[in-house]
Amino acid sequence: MPEVIDKITSATRASWPVWLTAAATLLSGLSGTVQPLLVRLSSHPKLFSMVASYQLYHLNKSLTVAFGYMLIFLSLNLLSRKRRAWQVALGLACVSLFLQLARIGSEHIHWLQDHQLAQDLPSYSCLPPLLTIVLLLATRSYFAVKSEKATFMMALKLAGLGLAAVIAYGVTGFFLLDKRDFGLNFELYPSLIRTLRELFLSGNSDLVAHTRYGQWFIESLHLYGILAGASVIFSAFRPIRYKLITQPRERELAASILEQNGKTALDIFKLSADKSYFFDAENTSFVAYKTCIDTAVVLGDAVGPREKLGPLINDFAIHCHNNGWKVAFLQTTPAFIDIYRELGFKAVRVGEDAVVDLDLFTSKTVAKKTFKSVVKKFDKEGYTLTRHRPPHSEAFLDELADISRQWLQLPGRRERGFSLGKFDRAELQHDNVFILRDKEGKGLAFVNEIRSYRKGEVTIDMMRHIEKAPNGTMDFLFAKLLFFLKEEGFTHFSLGLAALSGVGEDADATIEEKAMQKIFAHLNRFFSYKGLKAYKDKFDPTWEDRFLVYEGGVPGLVKAGLAIAKATED
Numbered sequence: 001m002p003e004v005i006d007k008i009t010s011a012t013r014a015s016w017p018v019w020l021t022a023a024a025t026l027l028s029g030l031s032g033t034v035q036p037l038l039v040r041l042s043s044h045p046k047l048f049s050m051v052a053s054y055q056l057y058h059l060n061k062s063l064t065v066a067f068g069y070m071l072i073f074l075s076l077n078l079l080s081r082k083r084r085a086w087q088v089a090l091g092l093a094c095v096s097l098f099l100q101l102a103r104i105g106s107e108h109i110h111w112l113q114d115h116q117l118a119q120d121l122p123s124y125s126c127l128p129p130l131l132t133i134v135l136l137l138a139t140r141s142y143f144a145v146k147s148e149k150a151t152f153m154m155a156l157k158l159a160g161l162g163l164a165a166v167i168a169y170g171v172t173g174f175f176l177l178d179k180r181d182f183g184l185n186f187e188l189y190p191s192l193i194r195t196l197r198e199l200f201l202s203g204n205s206d207l208v209a210h211t212r213y214g215q216w217f218i219e220s221l222h223l224y225g226i227l228a229g230a231s232v233i234f235s236a237f238r239p240i241r242y243k244l245i246t247q248p249r250e251r252e253l254a255a256s257i258l259e260q261n262g263k264t265a266l267d268i269f270k271l272s273a274d275k276s277y278f279f280d281a282e283n284t285s286f287v288a289y290k291t292c293i294d295t296a297v298v299l300g301d302a303v304g305p306r307e308k309l310g311p312l313i314n315d316f317a318i319h320c321h322n323n324g325w326k327v328a329f330l331q332t333t334p335a336f337i338d339i340y341r342e343l344g345f346k347a348v349r350v351g352e353d354a355v356v357d358l359d360l361f362t363s364k365t366v367a368k369k370t371f372k373s374v375v376k377k378f379d380k381e382g383y384t385l386t387r388h389r390p391p392h393s394e395a396f397l398d399e400l401a402d403i404s405r406q407w408l409q410l411p412g413r414r415e416r417g418f419s420l421g422k423f424d425r426a427e428l429q430h431d432n433v434f435i436l437r438d439k440e441g442k443g444l445a446f447v448n449e450i451r452s453y454r455k456g457e458v459t460i461d462m463m464r465h466i467e468k469a470p471n472g473t474m475d476f477l478f479a480k481l482l483f484f485l486k487e488e489g490f491t492h493f494s495l496g497l498a499a500l501s502g503v504g505e506d507a508d509a510t511i512e513e514k515a516m517q518k519i520f521a522h523l524n525r526f527f528s529y530k531g532l533k534a535y536k537d538k539f540d541p542t543w544e545d546r547f548l549v550y551e552g553g554v555p556g557l558v559k560a561g562l563a564i565a566k567a568t569e570d
Contacts, residue, residue: 015142017135017138017139017142018078018079018081018139018142018143019079020135020139021078021132021135021136021139021142022075022076022078022079023075024128024131024132024135025071025074025075025078025089025093025132025135025136026071026072026075027128027131027132028071028093028096028128028129028131028132029067029070029071029072029073029074029075030072030128031128031129067092067095067096067099070088070092071089071092071093071096071132074088074089074092075089078143080324081142081143081321082143082324083143085143086136086140086143089132089136090133090136090137093129093132093133093136094129094133096129097126097129097130097133101126163199166195166199166221166225167192167195167196167199169221170191170194170195170198170199170221171188171191171192171195172191173191173217173220173221174186174190174191174194174195175187175188175191177214177217180210180211181209181210181211181213181214181217182207182208182209182210182214183208183210184207194207195221198218198221198222198225199221199225250277250279251271251277253277253279253283253286254270254271254277254286254288254303255271257283257284257285257286257303257304258270258271258303258453261285261303261304261305262303262453262454263301263333263335263453263454264300264301264333264353264452264453264454264494265353265450265452265453265454265457265459265494265496266299266300266331266419267300267303267452267453268450268451268452268453269299269418269419269420269421270288270299270300270303271288272417272418272421274290274417274418275288275289275290275299276288276289276290276291277289278312278315278316278319280304280308280311280312280315282308284304284305284308285302285303285304285305285308285309285312286302286303286304286312287302287303287312287313287316288300288303290418290567291325291563292563292564292566292567293559293562293563293566294324294325294326294559294563295325295326295327295328295559295560295562295563296316296320296325296326296327296328297328297329297330297418297560297563297564297567298316298327298328298329298330299330299331299418299419300329300330300331300332300333301329301332301333301335301336302316302329302336306336309336309339310339310342310343313339313340313343314343317343317551326550326551326552326556326559326560326563327345327550327551328548328549328550328551328556328560328563328564329345329547329548329549329550330350330418330419330548330564331350331351331353331419331497331546331547331548332347332546332547332548332549333544333545333546333547334544334545334547337547337549340549344551345549345550345551346549346550346551346553346557347547347548347549347550348547348548348550348557349545349546349547349548350499350500350546350547350548351497351498351499351500351546352497352498352533352543352544352545352546353494353495353496353497353498353543353544353545353546354494354495354496354497354498354536354537354539354541354542354543355457355492355493355494355495355541355542355543355544356482356492356493356494356495356539356540356541356542357491357492357540357541357542358482358485358486358490358491358492358493359486359491360540361482361486361493361539361540362482362483362486364540365538365539365540366479366482366483370475370538371475371479371538374472374475374476374479375475375476375479375480377472378472378476381438381439382438382439383436383437383438383439383444383476384436384437385434385435385436385476385477385480385481385484386434386435386437387432387433387434387484388432388433388434388435389432390428390429390430390431390432391429392428392429392433396433397425397428399435399443400423400428400433400435400443400446401423401425402443403443403444403445403446403464403465403466404423404462404464406465406466406467407464407465407466407467409467410467416568416569417567417568417569418564418567418568419497419568420461420568421448421450421461421462423462423464428448431448431449431450431461432448432449433446433447433448433449434446434447434448434449434477434481434484436465436473436476436477436480443466444465444466444469444470444473445463445464445465445466445469445473445474445477446462446463446464446465447460447461447462447463447464447477447481448460448461448462452494454492454494456490456491456492457490457491457492457493457494458485458488458490458492458493458494459493459494459495459496460481463477475538478539482539495536495539495541497546498532498533498536498543499532548560548561548564
């Protein structure tokens with residue numbers, strides 16, 4: 001039976017049984033670290049006198065402290081519902097309980113009772129690990145988030161290499177010490193024994209540093225061991241690493257679903273090679289996504305019949321959370337915002353999509369001064385826009401590549417992916433390409449026509465021009481292009497997203513939107529977001545809101561932003 005998300009069950013907003021279990025684990029860890037400090041016996045209990053040396057007794061105390069610290073660390077991973085953290089925490093809690101029972105056994109078992117001890121260990125010291133064990137077992141079904149198997153094996157290898165390195169460091173250090181440092185000369189075998197005792201917490205109580213160098217060496221050995229252990233622990237609990245493995249039949253299925261349910265000009269990019277897919281059980285709906293910085297970034301809305309989208313998004317969120325990923329949807333439309341919010345996601349407006357009515361543009365907008373003078377000038381000077389249908393010759397593709405290369409040399413221009421296409425000769429073989437030439441036939445600019453899944457609408461992907469293109473080049477190209485597309489029977493043309501257009505300007509804007517608006521108002525002098533909006537405004541478009549849907553509050557919004565930046569750069 002599928003798990004149901006009650007609002008958002010993310011790693012940052014766990015349910016109360018998870019919080020309770022993590023709190024008990026934290027309490028057990030704190031108890032393990034503090035209790036040995038509070039009870040200082042003049043001699044170790046009779047039970048340990050019978051079976052262990054004095055050094056091993058104190059090794060027991062040191063292990064209790066070490067396990068306590070590890071349980072504190074694990075409590076944080078339990079909040080993320082990590083399965084591996086649950087397994088390790090259960091094992092450590094059981095060992096901690098055993099150590100506690102062993103230590104208090106001699107004071108409360110009559111025939112082992114040692115009347116010479118002035119102080120004993122309280123019986124209730126075993127309750128925190130016992131409570132932790134009970135809660136861990138009772139809530140085991142909540143801990144389903146996977147950790148990366150490859151990194152777990154790497155952690156094991158790292159543990160072996162780290163231990164060998166630390167031991168080598170310790171042996172070499174002891175062997176090279178002068179007699180004045182500790183009053184002793186250390187041969188290789190004693191150096192090994194001394195190192196192992198320092199690392200495995202039994203200590204070298206007979207060693208007293210006589211010099212600052214000797215004291216530093218012991219401290220450096222401890223620090224080296226701590227850093228090696230910390231790196232192993234961190235590696236063991238990393239989230240599942242995203243691997244892009246998409247079968248051709250998955251992309252074919254996605255294309256088939258888009259044919260029936262696609263609604264926007266952005267949908268075509270859901271079939272790009274950088275996308276992975278998540279389908280519902282009936283293969284009637286899907287999301288296209290890419291994972292960066294432990295965040296699954298979905299392009300646009302989920303695709304499918306409306307009644308299927310809620311369960312699909314719910315199942316996808318569970319899939320992501322179980323892999324240790326957060327979820328974000330980039331450039332969603334207002335049509336499905338209610339579904340996301342019902343599942344507990346938040347939405348922040350990230351811009352507006354410009355949609356040009358071709359009837360309006362060709363009858364009124366193009367007659368305005370903005371376009372009229374440019375069209376008249378370029379027509380007079382012999383500039384022409386021509387369409388090239390695929391397949392394209394290698395010579396033509398070389399010409400486009402040269403234009404693209406010059407465009408990429410302009411300040412701020414670079415290839416971007418995920419929600420846009422890159423210059424790819426193979427992909428261009430599927431597209432109509434419109435190229436603007438001067439009267440000598442030299443190519444100055446081009447655009448490639450791509451499909452929109454909205455009825456009657458068409459759009460473009462790349463629009464690139466040479467480095468020294470005449471002023472008004474792109475205005476002329478678009479004016480001629482939109483006339484041509486209207487004659488082909490299209491009714492609307494998508495100019496694409498104007499990022500941050502309208503964000504934070506409304507009186508009812510959210511705090512997040514207002515914060516974004518202020519931040520990008522300062523950045524506008526570098527990136528000219530307002531310039532893009534002003535340019536597209538010349539076409540008299542209808543502006544349609546686009547949203548970023550995310551989870552996890554402000555930290556989740558920040559992480560989603562970083563993941564999106566990474567996704568578009570790769």
